[in-house]
Amino acid sequence: MRRNALVAAMFAAATTVTSQTQAPSSTERDTIPGTLVTFEMVAVPRGTVTAGAKTVTVEPFQIGRTEVTWDMYDVFALGLDGLKDQGADAVSRPSQPYGAPDYGWGHAGYAAISIARPAAEAFCEWLSKKTGKTYRLPTEAEWMHVAALAAGPVPLTPDRRDNLAWHRGNSLGKAHLVGTKQPDALGLFDLFGNAAEWVNASDDSFVTRGGSFRDPPERIGPEARATQESSWNERDPQLPKSRWWLSDGPFVGFRLVRAQ
Amino acid sequence: MTDNKIDAVSRRTFMQTTAAATAAFVLPGAHAAGSDAIRVGVIGTGGRGTGAAANVVESSPGIEIVALGDLMPDRLGQCREQLSKLSKEDPKFAAAVKVTDERCFTGFDAFKKVLASDIDYVILATPPGFRPAHLTAAVEAGKNIFTEKPVAVDAAGIRSVLATYEAAQKKGLAIGVGTQRRHQDLYLAAVKRVQDGAIGDVMSGQVFWNQGGLWNRDRQKNWTDVEWQLRNWLYFTWLSGDHIVEQHVHNIDVANWFIGAHPVRAIAVGGRQWRIDPKYGHIYDHFGVDFEYPNGSRVLSMCRQIDGTRTRIGESFIGARGSLELQDQGIADIRGPNAWKWQKPEKPISPYVQEHTDLVASIRAGKPYNELKQVAESTLSAILGREAAYTGQELTWDEVLNAQQDLMPPRIEFGPLETPAVPTPGRTKLARRWNDA
Numbered sequence: 001m002r003r004n005a006l007v008a009a010m011f012a013a014a015t016t017v018t019s020q021t022q023a024p025s026s027t028e029r030d031t032i033p034g035t036l037v038t039f040e041m042v043a044v045p046r047g048t049v050t051a052g053a054k055t056v057t058v059e060p061f062q063i064g065r066t067e068v069t070w071d072m073y074d075v076f077a078l079g080l081d082g083l084k085d086q087g088a089d090a091v092s093r094p095s096q097p098y099g100a101p102d103y104g105w106g107h108a109g110y111a112a113i114s115i116a117r118p119a120a121e122a123f124c125e126w127l128s129k130k131t132g133k134t135y136r137l138p139t140e141a142e143w144m145h146v147a148a149l150a151a152g153p154v155p156l157t158p159d160r161r162d163n164l165a166w167h168r169g170n171s172l173g174k175a176h177l178v179g180t181k182q183p184d185a186l187g188l189f190d191l192f193g194n195a196a197e198w199v200n201a202s203d204d205s206f207v208t209r210g211g212s213f214r215d216p217p218e219r220i221g222p223e224a225r226a227t228q229e230s231s232w233n234e235r236d237p238q239l240p241k242s243r244w245w246l247s248d249g250p251f252v253g254f255r256l257v258r259a260q
Numbered sequence: 261m262t263d264n265k266i267d268a269v270s271r272r273t274f275m276q277t278t279a280a281a282t283a284a285f286v287l288p289g290a291h292a293a294g295s296d297a298i299r300v301g302v303i304g305t306g307g308r309g310t311g312a313a314a315n316v317v318e319s320s321p322g323i324e325i326v327a328l329g330d331l332m333p334d335r336l337g338q339c340r341e342q343l344s345k346l347s348k349e350d351p352k353f354a355a356a357v358k359v360t361d362e363r364c365f366t367g368f369d370a371f372k373k374v375l376a377s378d379i380d381y382v383i384l385a386t387p388p389g390f391r392p393a394h395l396t397a398a399v400e401a402g403k404n405i406f407t408e409k410p411v412a413v414d415a416a417g418i419r420s421v422l423a424t425y426e427a428a429q430k431k432g433l434a435i436g437v438g439t440q441r442r443h444q445d446l447y448l449a450a451v452k453r454v455q456d457g458a459i460g461d462v463m464s465g466q467v468f469w470n471q472g473g474l475w476n477r478d479r480q481k482n483w484t485d486v487e488w489q490l491r492n493w494l495y496f497t498w499l500s501g502d503h504i505v506e507q508h509v510h511n512i513d514v515a516n517w518f519i520g521a522h523p524v525r526a527i528a529v530g531g532r533q534w535r536i537d538p539k540y541g542h543i544y545d546h547f548g549v550d551f552e553y554p555n556g557s558r559v560l561s562m563c564r565q566i567d568g569t570r571t572r573i574g575e576s577f578i579g580a581r582g583s584l585e586l587q588d589q590g591i592a593d594i595r596g597p598n599a600w601k602w603q604k605p606e607k608p609i610s611p612y613v614q615e616h617t618d619l620v621a622s623i624r625a626g627k628p629y630n631e632l633k634q635v636a637e638s639t640l641s642a643i644l645g646r647e648a649a650y651t652g653q654e655l656t657w658d659e660v661l662n663a664q665q666d667l668m669p670p671r672i673e674f675g676p677l678e679t680p681a682v683p684t685p686g687r688t689k690l691a692r693r694w695n696d697a
Binding site for chain 2: 095097099104107239
């Protein structure tokens with residue numbers, strides 16, 4: 001983790017974010033068809049993100065107000081839409097884990113954690129097929145743009161971090177119910193801390209942003225960045241290791257983006 | 261495929277011949293005291309056997325994987341594929357993986373051929389029902405052994421394994437077992453504190469493995485009953501011992517370890533409430549057991565495999581002067597006057613690697629250790645809990661250990677085999693054969 005922290009620090013130092021800041025914009029409520037499960041998507045305006053020498057323009061999109069919860073993920077993983085074993089269902093579903101991916105900390109209303117990157121992508125693909133809309137992981141530039149809007153112009157003081165985020169100093173080492181800290185400047189919950197969130201990095205490496213409940217407070221926030229390492233599924237005793245679950249990644253979850 | 265059947269009578273035959281074999285002292289592998297390469301064979305090359313093969317390579321220098329055996333050619337092929345993938349990615353594996361076509365064996369007698377290969381160290385990772393016979397054969401062949409848990413599924417199997425333990429002791433063989441918490445840093449730190457009296461005498465404990473359901477393989481048209489049962493071995497007591505034995509044995513093993521004894525008596529409840537489709541064989545989906553230990557300590561054991569239910573995996577102990585909470589994910593926490601918390605290291609060591617590191621080191625130091633008795637006792641503890649639930653009776657350790665219970669079908673070959681009945685408390689008998697109701 002130390003090496004990654006260093007990489008994150010270098011990345012952050014070379015990055016200036018020039019996103020527009022504006023008041024929280026409109027929120028829509030989406031439903032997983034055939035279920036009572038709903039989730040909120042928040043509109044994100046166009047902006048630019050500068051990382052190193054490169055400036056990227058980010059087009060408007062919608063982002064999940066919370067991290068994807070178990071309520072949402074279980075419909076996919078456990079086939080609660082009643083379609084799991086049917087041929088018409090083209091997206092393969094997660095294997096049954098040997099153990100407890102939620103670590104026994106809580107389930108309903110909690111962020112889905114221990115989710116491997118391909119599983120997060122498969123969830124997006126499944127949800128897109130199911131709804132006819134396009135859901136995906138945020139690109140890293142999109143996440144950075146959102147993070148800048150979420151942090152706003154006010155510095156992330158220790159007090160503000162504590163109000164916004166579950167981190168090592170206040171989490172008791174566990175993931176928490178989403179939406180139980182204050183919303184950020186964009187109206188999102190838990191963008192920093194709680195579960196670190198998968199993003200689609202430009203070099204396709206497996207990157208999370210934002211930091212998690214396990215990171216010290218100074219290592220969560222818009223700059224926090226980590227790349228998957230072998231310790232994230234150390235205790236998976238099978239070979240090949242699960243492509244769906246990270247046996248030692250209870251700090252990893254994800255957030256949806258919906259293209260406009 | 262050669263020799264397509266196994267004669268289950270051979271389990272008893274093995275037991276008899278073991279006694280004879282132990283009369284002659286056999287050197288426990290040529291490399292016991294040196295630093296020469298340890299040549300490894302794997303019996304049962306599914307996901308866990310393949311994982312264990314990788315773990316032993318990672319554990320120590322001078323390891324060679326030389327022979328593989330599995331009943332199913334496809335499972336053997338997948339293992340070779342994984343090992344060759346690792347060899348391309350990692351020079352350590354490129355040097356260690358020396359599997360050739362001539363040393364890959366399939367069929368019911370594959371284990372004999374692996375043992376007949378020039379190996380020093382065998383990994384046993386087939387479904388547990390076959391373990392007693394494989395352990396006997398491996399000890400007869402004079403191999404050091406890493407065996408997965410559990411080591412048996414019934415009373416007859418346990419008696420066989422206890423005899424094998426004695427035979428292995430006489431031969432000075434090293435036997436490590438896949439109850440990896442015994443080699444995990446946080447458990448070792450905690451058990452030392454408990455043994456030093458940090459929480460006083462252990463009065464009671466609670467051990468849990470509550471999770472969702474597990475994998476199931478859809479039956480293919482060309483599968484016989486036996487192939488279907490073998491490929492879904494979790495769901496048949498003759499193969500897995502039921503989930504209390506197959507999975508929850510880990511936590512029951514921790515209870516025995518921290519209390520320093522095995523239970524003497526149990527009552528239990530259990531049932532098959534949610535996982536009732538015939539594709540899930542005949543096992544239960546939940547158990548609750550009250551174990552009584554020789555010093556009067558009591559341990560509640562709870563295990564469940566039902567989707568959508570609250571999960572909990574771990575152990576806790578209440579002592580005369582404090583309490584201890586344990587979870588293999590990284591929690592060891594003593595409360596009371598000697599309060600203490602485990603601090604997870606920056607770079608955790610996989611207990612699945614450490615268990616081989618320790619075993620290999622013991623072989624190379626010429627001080628082989630043998631964990632077979634302790635895991636046989638933990639396995640029998642889980643069987644005791646299972647049988648108390650299946651029969652609905654209060655049962656003692658000795659009753660179960662000595663029971664006329666043999667759950668292995670008499671002859672296993674690819675062909676028809678009925679699914680045994682779901683056990684019914686109040687009706688199911690402790691003394692029974694594989695298909696008795």
